[in-house]
Amino acid sequence: MDLKICWLYHDIMDLYGDKGNMLVLRKRCEDRGIQVIIDTLSIGQECDLSSYDILFLGGGADKEQMILISDLLARKDNIQKAMEEGSFVLLICGGYQLFGQYYINAHHEKIEGLKFFDYYTDTGENGRRCIGDIAISCDLDGNTYTVVGFENHGGQTKNVNSTLGKVLHGFGNSFEGKQEGFYNGKVLATYMHGPLLPKNPEIADFVIYKGLKKRNPNIRLQDLQPLDDTLELKAKQAMLKRLNILK
Numbered sequence: 001m002d003l004k005i006c007w008l009y010h011d012i013m014d015l016y017g018d019k020g021n022m023l024v025l026r027k028r029c030e031d032r033g034i035q036v037i038i039d040t041l042s043i044g045q046e047c048d049l050s051s052y053d054i055l056f057l058g059g060g061a062d063k064e065q066m067i068l069i070s071d072l073l074a075r076k077d078n079i080q081k082a083m084e085e086g087s088f089v090l091l092i093c094g095g096y097q098l099f100g101q102y103y104i105n106a107h108h109e110k111i112e113g114l115k116f117f118d119y120y121t122d123t124g125e126n127g128r129r130c131i132g133d134i135a136i137s138c139d140l141d142g143n144t145y146t147v148v149g150f151e152n153h154g155g156q157t158k159n160v161n162s163t164l165g166k167v168l169h170g171f172g173n174s175f176e177g178k179q180e181g182f183y184n185g186k187v188l189a190t191y192m193h194g195p196l197l198p199k200n201p202e203i204a205d206f207v208i209y210k211g212l213k214k215r216n217p218n219i220r221l222q223d224l225q226p227l228d229d230t231l232e233l234k235a236k237q238a239m240l241k242r243l244n245i246l247k
């Protein structure tokens with residue numbers, strides 16, 4: 001079995017170690033004997049995204065989002081085709097924002113999004129930002145998870161009709177609302193950096209499973225060989241205790 005991943009704008013959108021998400025996907029696949037190909041894609045490069053099982057776009061500062069937006073918008077049909085053909089999409093923070101209607105940045109400039117989804121992002125008053133540790137609970141295709149991370153965004157994402165989860169600590173999509181991210185079965189988008197997957201090995205496996213499903217439609221999450229996550233889960237427990245979520 002093999003998994004093909006395309007890491008979009010790897011050289012521009014990589015805040016707070018988002019690249020760790022790629023390292024973890026690679027390691028967890030290799031430990032199971034699943035061959036992994038991670039290709040990168042940057043501005044101006046040609047690529048048929050539908051040939052990948054997973055597309056990944058990390059977070060970035062407003063300036064970085066501005067740099068790539070016209071290249072990203074030009075790939076709209078390409079990304080749409082990939083999603084229709086079953087490629088799973090993982091988006092972090094700035095990447096998450098750009099798949100919605102628009103993002104109004106800290107300088108009140110409007111960046112048009114890909115408009116795949118109804119949500120839109122504007123900016124907090126007086127440059128206020130959502131910063132700090134975050135923990136959420138979520139249900140992904142019937143599996144319940146507690147997920148931890150770190151967030152730092154001025155963007156306030158609203159009108160999210162299918163959120164990823166409920167905020168236990170921190171902010172998530174906006175100062176109010178206590179909801180975080182977006183998930184519709186095909187796209188998982190979150191404000192969680194830290195990076196997301198090293199801190200949450202269960203989510204890493206969920207992403208691997210969703211990616212493998214594209215070319216192996218009968219695969220089940222429980223078919224993935226268990227790995228030793230003692231250390232990762234201990235670290236997560238320590239964080240949840242510090243945040244008073246676990247006693």
Ligand code: GLN
Nearest residue numbers: 059060062093094154155
């Ligand atoms: N520039 C965006 C914001 O501030 C996204 C930041 C990020 O990816 N962490 O909201």
